[in-house]
Amino acid sequence: MKIEENISLKEHTTFKIGGKARYFCLVQNEKDLKEAVAFAKREKVPTLVLGGGSNVLISEKGFDGLVVKIELKGIEFEEARGGVLVHVGAGENWDSFVAETVRRGLFGLENLSGIPGTVGGAPVQNIGAYGAEVKDVFDSVEVFDPLTGGIFAMTKKECEFAYRDSIFKHEEGKHLIILRVTFFLKENGELNTSYKDVKKYLEEKKITEPTQEEVRNAVIEIRSKKFPDLKKFGTAGSFFKNPIIQREEFEKLLNDYPKLPSFPAGEGLVKIPAGYLFDVICGFKGVRHGDAGVFENQALVLVNWGKATAEEIKKLAEEMRAKVKEKTGIEIEFEVNIL
Numbered sequence: 001m002k003i004e005e006n007i008s009l010k011e012h013t014t015f016k017i018g019g020k021a022r023y024f025c026l027v028q029n030e031k032d033l034k035e036a037v038a039f040a041k042r043e044k045v046p047t048l049v050l051g052g053g054s055n056v057l058i059s060e061k062g063f064d065g066l067v068v069k070i071e072l073k074g075i076e077f078e079e080a081r082g083g084v085l086v087h088v089g090a091g092e093n094w095d096s097f098v099a100e101t102v103r104r105g106l107f108g109l110e111n112l113s114g115i116p117g118t119v120g121g122a123p124v125q126n127i128g129a130y131g132a133e134v135k136d137v138f139d140s141v142e143v144f145d146p147l148t149g150g151i152f153a154m155t156k157k158e159c160e161f162a163y164r165d166s167i168f169k170h171e172e173g174k175h176l177i178i179l180r181v182t183f184f185l186k187e188n189g190e191l192n193t194s195y196k197d198v199k200k201y202l203e204e205k206k207i208t209e210p211t212q213e214e215v216r217n218a219v220i221e222i223r224s225k226k227f228p229d230l231k232k233f234g235t236a237g238s239f240f241k242n243p244i245i246q247r248e249e250f251e252k253l254l255n256d257y258p259k260l261p262s263f264p265a266g267e268g269l270v271k272i273p274a275g276y277l278f279d280v281i282c283g284f285k286g287v288r289h290g291d292a293g294v295f296e297n298q299a300l301v302l303v304n305w306g307k308a309t310a311e312e313i314k315k316l317a318e319e320m321r322a323k324v325k326e327k328t329g330i331e332i333e334f335e336v337n338i339l
């Protein structure tokens with residue numbers, strides 16, 4: 001395995017932003033990974049794991065350590081009671097994997113079609129879209145612990161999945177490197193078309209009994225309007241999480257914003273669409289400071305229209321967050337990992 005020096009990270013992120021990595025390597029198997037970790041220990045530098053770079057904002061200062069880009073491949077299907085266990089290498093492209101499951105008639109991932117990134121990146125923030133989350137079909141994960149050099153499996157419970165969250169984002173699990181993810185998919189599952197946009201799309205196309213492929217295509221087409229074209233512009237998708245607040249707090253806000261939408265989020269809690277706060281309440285849709293901007297079709301999405309820096313994107317995100325706080329008192333968290 002080759003360890004390169006001074007590699008620009010811009011080309012390894014969908015934001016198309018980022019300085020240089022002092023050291024950089026592509027990891028295709030466990031041996032490569034062990035070698036990479038040993039190298040970082042020897043050189044006394046930190047490591048940063050990257051998958052598809054679709055959920056990170058990396059500073060122009062770059063990373064003064066070793067960036068390990070995960071390219072572990074392989075998909076295996078194993079018959080199991082009531083369905084199929086699918087073991088997938090962390091470096092597989094997420095959407096190509098989803099397409100393969102749909103092609104084979106395995107249910108459960110079609111609503112998560114079109115999300116960029118790798119299979120290994122998916123459990124980190126428990127990716128979700130159109131009424132589905134990765135945790136719904138997740139079985140287990142195999143991880144490498146650079147502190148001990150050990151490889152072990154973790155169950156769904158141990159991964160502590162929550163809304164855009166898992167143990168891999170917290171102190172106890174941040175250092176673990178995902179090698180393989182196992183999903184449990186059904187052969188005769190049910191399609192979930194209850195999400196507003198999907199339902200509307202299918203009604204407009206007069207599709208009353210959609211196939212799995214039609215749901216996948218619907219999701220891909222709906223998504224194409226919500227995000228800028230990744231081939232032309234930089235983005236990491238939704239920059240912010242939807243805030244979850246106390247129901248009483250929400251009810252007070254209805255005095256000022258009677259049309260404020262909400263969704264149940266557990267006992268006494270509601271989830272507020274952050275897009276509504278940024279767009280309708282704060283008017284950020286389409287706002288642009290130089291090349292850092294808010295996408296005109298979706299106020300959650302920040303865009304690098306050309307030469308925006310990480311600092312400019314972050315400044316815009318902070319400005320948006322502060323305005324929401326000032327107008328509603330709601331604190332919004334970033335979904336993107338700022339490095």
Ligand SMILES: Cc1cc2nc3c(=O)[nH]c(=O)nc-3n(C[C@H](O)[C@H](O)[C@H](O)COP(=O)(O)OP(=O)(O)OC[C@H]3O[C@@H](n4cnc5c(N)ncnc54)[C@H](O)[C@@H]3O)c2cc1C
Nearest residue numbers: 051052053054055117118120121122127128129178236237
């Ligand atoms: C246009 C667009 C649309 C998007 N839509 C959605 C959406 O609908 N729903 C959604 O949830 N997300 C969405 N995202 C965000 C992103 O695609 C997902 O979070 C994706 O799963 C990130 O995977 P990645 O491989 O690119 O991770 P990276 O961006 O490379 O890394 C993200 C984090 O995960 C860690 N990581 C990555 N791989 C591993 C590994 N093997 N082991 C341990 N840690 C690892 C990294 O260190 C980093 O902290 C979107 C992004 C874009 C650009």
